Amino acid sequence: xxxxxxxxxxxxxxxxxxxxxxxxxxxxxxxxxxxxxxxxxxxxxxxxxxxxxxxxxxxxxxxxxxxxxxxxxxxxxxxxxxxxxxxxxxxxxxxxxxxxxxxxxxxxxxxxxxxxxxxxxxxxxxxxxxxxxxxxxxxxxxxxxxxxxxxxxxxxxxxxxxxxxxxxxxxxxxxxxxxxxxxxxxxxxxxxxxxxxxxxxxxxxxxxxxxxxxxxxxxxxxxxxxxxxxxxxxxxxxxxxxxxxxxxxxxxxxxxxxxxxxxx
Amino acid sequence: xxxxxxxxxxxxxxxxxxxxxxxxxxxxxxxxxxxxxxxxxxxxxxxxxxxxxxxxxxxxxxxxxxxxxxxxxxxxxxxxxxxxxxxxxxxxxxxxxxxxxxxxxxxxxxxxxxxxxxxxxxxxxxxxxxxxxxxxxxxxxxxxxxxxxxxxxxxxxxxxxxxxxxxxxxxxxxxxxxxxxxxxxxxxxxxxxxxxxxxxxxxxxxxxxxxxxxxxxxxxxxxxxxxxxxxxxxxxxxxxxxxxxxxxxxxxxxxxxxxxxxxxxxxxxxxxxxxxxxxxxxxxxxxxxxxxxxxxxxxxx
Numbered sequence: 001x002x003x004x005x006x007x008x009x010x011x012x013x014x015x016x017x018x019x020x021x022x023x024x025x026x027x028x029x030x031x032x033x034x035x036x037x038x039x040x041x042x043x044x045x046x047x048x049x050x051x052x053x054x055x056x057x058x059x060x061x062x063x064x065x066x067x068x069x070x071x072x073x074x075x076x077x078x079x080x081x082x083x084x085x086x087x088x089x090x091x092x093x094x095x096x097x098x099x100x101x102x103x104x105x106x107x108x109x110x111x112x113x114x115x116x117x118x119x120x121x122x123x124x125x126x127x128x129x130x131x132x133x134x135x136x137x138x139x140x141x142x143x144x145x146x147x148x149x150x151x152x153x154x155x156x157x158x159x160x161x162x163x164x165x166x167x168x169x170x171x172x173x174x175x176x177x178x179x180x181x182x183x184x185x186x187x188x189x190x191x192x193x194x195x196x197x198x199x200x201x202x203x204x205x206x207x208x209x210x211x212x213x214x215x216x217x218x219x220x221x222x223x224x225x226x227x228x229x230x231x232x233x234x235x236x237x238x239x240x241x242x243x244x245x246x247x248x249x250x251x252x253x254x255x256x257x258x259x260x261x262x263x264x
Numbered sequence: 265x266x267x268x269x270x271x272x273x274x275x276x277x278x279x280x281x282x283x284x285x286x287x288x289x290x291x292x293x294x295x296x297x298x299x300x301x302x303x304x305x306x307x308x309x310x311x312x313x314x315x316x317x318x319x320x321x322x323x324x325x326x327x328x329x330x331x332x333x334x335x336x337x338x339x340x341x342x343x344x345x346x347x348x349x350x351x352x353x354x355x356x357x358x359x360x361x362x363x364x365x366x367x368x369x370x371x372x373x374x375x376x377x378x379x380x381x382x383x384x385x386x387x388x389x390x391x392x393x394x395x396x397x398x399x400x401x402x403x404x405x406x407x408x409x410x411x412x413x414x415x416x417x418x419x420x421x422x423x424x425x426x427x428x429x430x431x432x433x434x435x436x437x438x439x440x441x442x443x444x445x446x447x448x449x450x451x452x453x454x455x456x457x458x459x460x461x462x463x464x465x466x467x468x469x470x471x472x473x474x475x476x477x478x479x480x481x482x483x484x485x486x487x488x489x490x491x492x493x494x495x496x497x498x499x500x501x502x503x504x505x506x507x508x509x510x511x512x513x514x515x516x517x518x519x520x521x522x523x524x525x526x527x528x529x530x531x532x533x534x535x536x537x538x539x540x541x542x543x544x545x546x547x548x549x550x551x552x553x554x555x556x557x558x559x560x561x562x563x564x565x
Contacts, residue, residue, distance in 0.1 A: 003377045039456060039459060039464055044462065049306050104345040188354075226268050232337065232339055
């Protein structure tokens with residue numbers, strides 16, 4: 001398969017669209033109409049594959065279906081959003097069309113998010129905070145790009161009985177700790193090992209205490225990775241080092257705070 | 265190496281003879297890597313070759329480990345994606361270095377389709393064994409980072425400045441329409457001159473016509489000249505409909521309108537908008553011939 005060249009949206013295009021986002025009703029128009037409307041700010045690779053605007057339309061179309069299923073489920077609003085994240089990560093992570101350098105480009109995700117599926121972003125991240133732009137622009141916080149990274153990295157592989165357990169079990173906080181740290185998130189064997197470590201530790205220490213434990217464990221592992229090439233290690237040794245980091249962090253979390261001795 | 269003070273002995277550059285980064289197209293002669301790899305796109309795989317020659321006795325002394333026990337590993341890693349830290353890194357190749365094998369060559373072909381924006385290459389020497397041996401300051405853990413060289417290469421500059429061109433089957437793309445018999449077709453919309461050029465202009469070559477496909481693939485200069493001139497003519501003809509020079513001047517760099525202006529300057533040097541319009545209206549043959557002549561780009565003798 002030749003590389004599907006996906007439509008791209010540069011930073012000025014994102015700003016232009018977000019300014020007029022209230023007028024942008026992406027639910028009422030089909031993807032092709034939207035593509036025509038925004039053709040002036042769309043770009044794509046000059047060569048190296050086949051121009052594939054329709055692929056982006058199809059992907060966002062499927063994401064809308066996943067969002068619709070999640071939002072109409074009986075789960076509460078927060079659970080519905082978590083369900084969307086899981087299902088969308090599993091969908092995006094398996095797409096052949098995204099197993100290319102195109103999926104590493106921020107402007108490709110910016111186009112899908114801002115032009116083709118702004119309505120999902122508005123539903124998934126309704127707050128009007130400083131984060132809003134990051135949910136539309138490409139990058140680790142982009143609404144869909146973050147899910148693609150999770151799905152493609154945390155896949156245990158076809159045939160695994162619990163293939164998507166990591167995607168389904170890790171909390172949003174755990175995902176952020178892994179994928180917003182480029183030294184971990186950009187290193188697939190390490191990212192997956194940390195995710196597996198989180199899962200084991202959550203059974204041992206309880207999910208409730210995992211936020212603090214995860215922060216400490218990732219600090220330990222990032223430091224270790226500076227002096228040891230963790231991705232070089234055979235899987236069993238990497239697993240052991242990751243487990244030790246979580247154990248150290250978990251034990252410190254559970255240790256009773258000793259009052260300072262009185263000053264004599 | 266890095267700015268981190270490692271808590272164990274490492275290898276100084278003096279004991280590592282590194283031949284530098286060699287890069288190129290697979291099965292073609294490689295050349296020393298520069299900071300930019302031009303004319304790359306997803307269809308071009310990249311071959312990397314590095315050679316290391318270690319002064320092994322000196323390395324063992326530096327690390328405080330018996331040379332008979334010491335095993336090092338040379339690891340070639342490639343990262344890609346824009347940013348200071350790569351979006352994705354992959355280990356390409358590993359070679360063990362020991363007393364009987366002190367010189368290693370690591371070679372790998374990176375599929376072009378997996379790359380994005382830049383290539384961040386890293387060659388590391390890490391400790392393989394012994395574990396927990398040597399002096400107090402010797403490295404003691406497998407994978408301990410002992411030496412590193414990095415090279416960042418921008419790989420997409422060329423891609424962005426390439427002419428947007430694609431080989432495709434017209435009998436599939438334009439099924440049942442007369443266009444399917446054309447050797448090429450320029451797809452673009454003349455009402456959006458402010459649009460990005462690379463995203464909104466595309467020259468499709470008809471892969472059903474064997475003769476034209478062969479000429480295109482081989483880069484036949486006259487064929488390419490005729491194709492590019494067709495694109496230029498269409499776009500210049502739309503651009504001269506502009507109200508005045510100011511309207512043309514307002515098009516941003518990278519837009520179709522900006523490209524039209526650049527082509528007008530090349531084809532009709534020193535002429536203003538009105539003069540070009542006159543040539544178009546009263547000497548259409550000359551108008552097209554001037555553009556055709558410019559589309560040569562020095563390829564024809």
